[in-house]
Each structure stands twice: as C-alpha cells, then as structure tokens.
Amino acid sequence: MNYDSLYSQLAAMGQERWAEQLRATLPERLLLESHGKLAGWQNALQSLPETTPSRIELKDNVTIGCGADLGAIDPQEVTATLQAFHPWRKGPYHFFGIDIDTEWRSDWKWDRVAPHIESLEGRKVLDVGCGNGYHGWRMRGAGAELVLGIEPFLLSVQQFQVMQRYLRDPQHHVIPIGIEDVPPDLACFDTVFSMGVLYHRRSPLDHLYELKGCLRPGGELVLETLIVEGDRDTVFMPPGRYAKMRNVWFLPSISAMTLWLQRCGFTQIACVDTNRTSRDEQRSTPWMQFESLADFLDPEDAEKTIEGHPAPLRAIFTAKRP
Numbered sequence: 001m002n003y004d005s006l007y008s009q010l011a012a013m014g015q016e017r018w019a020e021q022l023r024a025t026l027p028e029r030l031l032l033e034s035h036g037k038l039a040g041w042q043n044a045l046q047s048l049p050e051t052t053p054s055r056i057e058l059k060d061n062v063t064i065g066c067g068a069d070l071g072a073i074d075p076q077e078v079t080a081t082l083q084a085f086h087p088w089r090k091g092p093y094h095f096f097g098i099d100i101d102t103e104w105r106s107d108w109k110w111d112r113v114a115p116h117i118e119s120l121e122g123r124k125v126l127d128v129g130c131g132n133g134y135h136g137w138r139m140r141g142a143g144a145e146l147v148l149g150i151e152p153f154l155l156s157v158q159q160f161q162v163m164q165r166y167l168r169d170p171q172h173h174v175i176p177i178g179i180e181d182v183p184p185d186l187a188c189f190d191t192v193f194s195m196g197v198l199y200h201r202r203s204p205l206d207h208l209y210e211l212k213g214c215l216r217p218g219g220e221l222v223l224e225t226l227i228v229e230g231d232r233d234t235v236f237m238p239p240g241r242y243a244k245m246r247n248v249w250f251l252p253s254i255s256a257m258t259l260w261l262q263r264c265g266f267t268q269i270a271c272v273d274t275n276r277t278s279r280d281e282q283r284s285t286p287w288m289q290f291e292s293l294a295d296f297l298d299p300e301d302a303e304k305t306i307e308g309h310p311a312p313l314r315a316i317f318t319a320k321r322p
Contacts (some may be wrong), residue, residue: 001032001161006168009146012256013124013188021183022175030154031245041158044084045165049073053166055097060139061107061136064166067097085159087288090131093163103288105281106134109195111222113316116272118220120144123190124205126214129197132159133174140172144191149174150182185213195224200247204272208264217322221266226251227274227315243296243305243312254315277312 010019030038043126051073058300060246067075079098082088093101119134127136130149133156143195151157151174179197192214194207201207211221228236230253242248252260254271255295261269282293298304304310 001175003159003175006148006173006175008173011210012063015186015188018183018186020102022177026175032263034147038154038158041155042084044081045158045161046167049078050098051096051166056167057094058137060141061094062091062137062141062163063094063148064163065096069096080307083287085155087290088132089156089288090134091287093134094219095163101281101285101287103233103285103292107138108225108281110135110138112273112275113195113222113224114138114142116244116270116316116318117222118191120191124148124188126150126189126192128179128192128194129200129210130156130193131176133163133172135162135193135195136160136172136174137167137252139193140169143272145171147172148189150179151178152176152178152233179207179210182210184210184213185215187216189214189219191214191220191222193222198223198225199251201251202249204250204252205264208260208266211264212264212321217321219321221317221319221321223261223317223319224314225257225317227257227313228253228310229313230256232256238307241307242309243293243307244291251286251310257317261317261319265322268318268320270318271315272318273316275314277314 004054007023008017022311024218051069054069055063055066057063070150075098079251084309088100090104090106091100093100118275120139122145124146125139125144127149130136130151133149136147136149154176157174157176185210192211194211198204215221228234228251232255234253235256236251277293277295284292296306298306305311
C-alpha cells in the first residue's frame with residue numbers, strides 16, 4: 001500500500017507535518033494491526049485477475065468492469081478469492097459481473113444522505129470510520145476532488161485495496177487510523193462525514209469537537225447516528241449490550257443531538273432524515289455469514305432489540321463550522 005500521493009496531497013493542503021507523521025507511523029501500524037493476517041490478504045489481492053475494467057461507474061452505484069473482462073477466468077475462482085476478505089459489510093459492489101452482496105445496503109443510506117448535503121463537486125472530504133470505502137467511491141462519483149477515509153480495521157482497508165487495484169484512483173485513500181490519531185484543529189476539509197461512529201464513542205462531545213477541528217471555517221459536517229425518541233433531555237445509555245453490541249454508549253434524541261452540536265459550536269444544524277433500520281437493509285448474506293439485524297431484534301417484537309431496548313432508529317444531521 002503506497003500512500004506517496006496522499007502525502008503530497010496533504011502537503012499541498014498545508015499539512016506537511018501530518019504527512020510526515022503518517023509516513024513514519026503507517027508502516028508500523030499496518031504490521032501491528034494485521035495480527036498475522038496481512039500476508040494472506042496480500043496474497044489474495046495479488047492473485048486477483050490481471051485485467052482492465054471495460055467500464056467504471058461510481059455515480060449511481062459502484063461497478064467495476066463486466067463479466068467479459070475476465071475472459072477465460074472462472075468467475076467462481078474470483079469469487080473464492082474475494083471470500084478471503086470475508087466478512088464484507090459495506091457495499092454492494094458489482095465486480096466484473098460478480099455481485100458482492102454485502103451485509104449493509106450502503107447505497108440506500110447514500111440515497112438518503114445525498115439529497116441533503118452541499119454539492120461535493122471539487123471538495124476535499126474526510127470520511128471518518130469509512131469501512132471499506134464504499135461511500136468514498138460514491139463521493140468521488142459525486143465530484144469530490146479528494147476523499148480521505150480513515151478506518152482502524154485493517155480488513156476493511158484491504159477490501160478497499162481490492163477495488164483500488166482496478167480503479168487506481170489517486171484521489172481516494174483509506175488509511176488504517178482512527179479519529180483519535182488525527183491531529184487536532186486541521187481546519188482543512190470542506191466536508192467531514194461521520195456515519196455510524198458517534199454511538200461507539202465513550203465521549204460523544206469529544207468526538208464532535210474532533211470532527212469540528214477537521215473542518216475549515218464554513219465546512220459542512222454530515223453525521224449519521226443512532227437516536228431514540230424523546231425530548232431535549234432524553235439520552236439513552238444502554239446498561240449493557242445494545243443489539244448484541246458491547247460498544248454502544250449514548251443514543252440521544254433529535255433535540256438532544258441538536259443541543260450537543262450547538263454546545264460544540266456548530267451552526268445551521270438540521271436533522272434531514274430519520275430511518276428505522278430494516279431487515280432488508282442490514283442482513284446476513286453469503287458475503288457476510290455472521291449474525292445480523294434479524295438476530296439482534298426481539299423475535300416477538302421488531303420494535304425492540306433482543307435486550308428489550310428501542311430498535312435501531314437512525315438520523316442524519318448536517319451542520320456547519322462557523
């Protein structure tokens with residue numbers, strides 16, 4: 001994974017110090033996070049077909065090539081190689097005629113987000129907790145000049161590299177770090193996305209300040225998170241697990257979330273969408289064979305989690321750094 005183009009792009013944005021920090025720390029982090037699996041993923045990556053996609057689509061979906069591009073190569077062999085990167089959680093991807101049917105229909109979330117945000121045309125974007133970069137590809141399809149995704153889980157970074165092997169996009173990067181590894185007060189991104197991250201943070205206000213620090217003045221925050229119904233004083237903290245997840249901390253109401261954003265200094269705050277997660281949007285598939293939403297809900301009452309808490313309800317907020 002060569003990040004030289006990223007380092008030069010960061011330097012051009014006035015972030016020379018961060019670029020040098022990443023140059024020094026990313027190789028070590030890759031080895032530290034791999035737990036011995038990196039070599040296997042790299043071997044699988046290198047065994048993928050040597051071919052050039054006859055078509056690329058990023059605006060309305062993520063499509064790389066078509067089945068004919070594989071020539072005499074057996075698609076089942078390619079599928080088996082791709083399964084070395086199981087589980088595939090974000091997508092879907094249409095990969096040389098193979099449909100990678102991921103756990104999440106991330107395209108549905110993008111369809112809810114896209115109509116409500118400022119045009120990404122020519123913008124520099126930070127995607128926090130980006131997974132395998134699916135939404136980043138859609139951002140590039142929407143005209144973003146640069147997309148930098150940060151994702152601490154190395155498997156997701158490797159899945160991004162599967163797509164990058166063929167897309168070869170020097171303006172889209174995914175690096176294996178978390179938001180806590182980003183220097184404070186960069187103030188250089190036009191748009192910052194944080195989708196599905198806030199409820200995993202022990203200190204949600206600190207996370208909002210971190211996001212704000214990444215934005216240039218006038219930049220836009222796009223935040224998606226779990227919420228609960230209630231008034232400004234309603235914030236739910238699960239006493240244990242939530243939908244079988246250990247690391248869910250705070251679920252605010254819309255009004256409470258708005259207040260958090262206000263207290264952190266954001267302006268022009270709006271809740272632009274709410275959505276009850278359905279079994280059609282998040283589910284087990286041959287590409288993600290572990291438990292999924294159907295296993296996390298009360299089998300007798302889909303309005304509750306298996307623990308008896310309110311079932312997942314998600315909201316999208318937009319806000320500006322003044």
